[in-house]
Amino acid sequence: MNKKQDTIFALSTPPGKSAIAVVRISGHQAYEFISKISSNMPKNHNQATFNKIIDRQKNIIDQTITTYFKSPKSFTGEDMIEVSLHGGSAVIKKFVKEISNNSNIRIAEPGEFTRRAFENNKLDLTQVEAISDIVNAQTEIQRKQAISHLSGHFFSKTKKIFDNLKNVLANIEAIIDFSEEELPENLLNNIKEQRENIINTIDQILLGKNFGMSIRDGFTVAILGKPNTGKSSFINNISGRDVAIVTNNPGTTRDFVESFVDIHGLPVRFVDTAGLRKSKNKVEKIGVEKAINLSKDADINLVFIDNITNKNEFSDFSNVIFIKSKQDLNLSKFSGNGFYNISSKNNYGIYQILEIIKKKLFEKHPKENEFISRERHVSCLTETKKHLVNSKQTKNIDIFAEDIRLATNALAKLFGTVDIEDILDIIFSDFCIGK
Numbered sequence: 001m002n003k004k005q006d007t008i009f010a011l012s013t014p015p016g017k018s019a020i021a022v023v024r025i026s027g028h029q030a031y032e033f034i035s036k037i038s039s040n041m042p043k044n045h046n047q048a049t050f051n052k053i054i055d056r057q058k059n060i061i062d063q064t065i066t067t068y069f070k071s072p073k074s075f076t077g078e079d080m081i082e083v084s085l086h087g088g089s090a091v092i093k094k095f096v097k098e099i100s101n102n103s104n105i106r107i108a109e110p111g112e113f114t115r116r117a118f119e120n121n122k123l124d125l126t127q128v129e130a131i132s133d134i135v136n137a138q139t140e141i142q143r144k145q146a147i148s149h150l151s152g153h154f155f156s157k158t159k160k161i162f163d164n165l166k167n168v169l170a171n172i173e174a175i176i177d178f179s180e181e182e183l184p185e186n187l188l189n190n191i192k193e194q195r196e197n198i199i200n201t202i203d204q205i206l207l208g209k210n211f212g213m214s215i216r217d218g219f220t221v222a223i224l225g226k227p228n229t230g231k232s233s234f235i236n237n238i239s240g241r242d243v244a245i246v247t248n249n250p251g252t253t254r255d256f257v258e259s260f261v262d263i264h265g266l267p268v269r270f271v272d273t274a275g276l277r278k279s280k281n282k283v284e285k286i287g288v289e290k291a292i293n294l295s296k297d298a299d300i301n302l303v304f305i306d307n308i309t310n311k312n313e314f315s316d317f318s319n320v321i322f323i324k325s326k327q328d329l330n331l332s333k334f335s336g337n338g339f340y341n342i343s344s345k346n347n348y349g350i351y352q353i354l355e356i357i358k359k360k361l362f363e364k365h366p367k368e369n370e371f372i373s374r375e376r377h378v379s380c381l382t383e384t385k386k387h388l389v390n391s392k393q394t395k396n397i398d399i400f401a402e403d404i405r406l407a408t409n410a411l412a413k414l415f416g417t418v419d420i421e422d423i424l425d426i427i428f429s430d431f432c433i434g435k
Contacts, residue, residue, distance in 0.1 A: 130373075176401060202381050
């Protein structure tokens with residue numbers, strides 16, 4: 001039997017004790033299977049009924065709320081049932097056992113509900129990815145970006161480009177196929193103008209690629225400096241727990257110590273690194289090298305120094321904020337542009353530093369509102385632009401048409417309309433079982 005024709009089910013809420021657990025069932029036999037163990041099934045689409053689930057010996061398993069969604073007006077586009085049970089593990093285990101007694105029903109694979117929604121044209125591929133992002137969102141800005149994508153804002157903007165590309169291609173085909181017919185004047189010039197407009201629009205969208213992907217994956221702030229300058233104490237302070245070992249012995253931190261911090265909705269990954277100094281210890285030397293490499297890719301480098309002259313040692317670093325720590329010891333303070341005094345022991349200056357980090361990250365915020373959130377989006381748009389630019393290099397109308405056709409196909413991959421099977425498994429493997 002074709003797996004796509006199977007009726008599937010899965011627990012869609014996290015396992016473990018809870019007030020409510022929700023089980024989803026989708027497929028053409030979903031209603032039939034639940035009816036066999038139900039006392040009071042809903043009769044109409046989008047209707048919920050108070051219910052009793054009963055085993056084969058007529059014993060009550062649980063009192064539930066059962067909701068019926070009739071094809072095609074459901075999340076998956078198929079007949080779909082959602083059963084809200086009490087969230088005890090014994091109840092869930094018994095229910096799963098009873099529903100599994102039917103043939104032609106099986107546990108859903110990861111992401112299979114959402115995959116069926118995609119295959120039944122309920123969602124485009126960017127919206128599928130947005131569902132995964134909503135589930136994994138940890139901050140308010142991540143949630144807003146995911147909701148924006150799920151609502152179709154990014155899809156609408158890129159779909160307009162796609163429609164314009166198809167229009168350009170149709171006009172080129174008209175020039176080729178009807179060269180002896182009377183065609184509008186300046187048609188080829190209009191096509192070239194449309195091509196430039198599309199390239200400019202893609203460039204505007206790509207401006208937001210770094211910011212959008214950082215919202216999804218987290219901005220990186222590297223914590224750098226010489227040993228015993230307060231780096232590890234700082235990451236412990238902002239984490240609210242001891243994530244790094246703090247001692248008076250230099251070289252304690254040798255590998256990355258990471259902590260995720262929500263700064264006013266911005267997801268920020270702070271990375272404590274090995275103290276920057278010359279060392280004969282092989283492990284410590286590797287740690288120092290990794291710290292320097294991280295600094296090159298970090299959105300911000302927090303450089304901890306204990307002497308103002310140390311600043312010159314970090315002249316090759318970009319996006320630097322200089323920190324002088326341990327102000328609780330009444331040590332000399334630094335002042336001036338780019339220098340900030342803090343104490344990780346009594347919180348002196350900590351809030352100010354987090355505000356400065358937030359401000360600097362938002363300076364990277366482009367005017368574009370609909371941000372790219374995935375490398376796949378960047379790849380599709382970049383490939384589309386490449387073919388459009390290539391089309392400028394030829395005077396042959398047939399080669400011109402082929403370049404536009406290639407650009408159209410490249411952008412179509414964004415929505416999942418062509419050549420899509422090879423990337424579906426990668427995308428849906430990110431999902432939990434009940435999505």
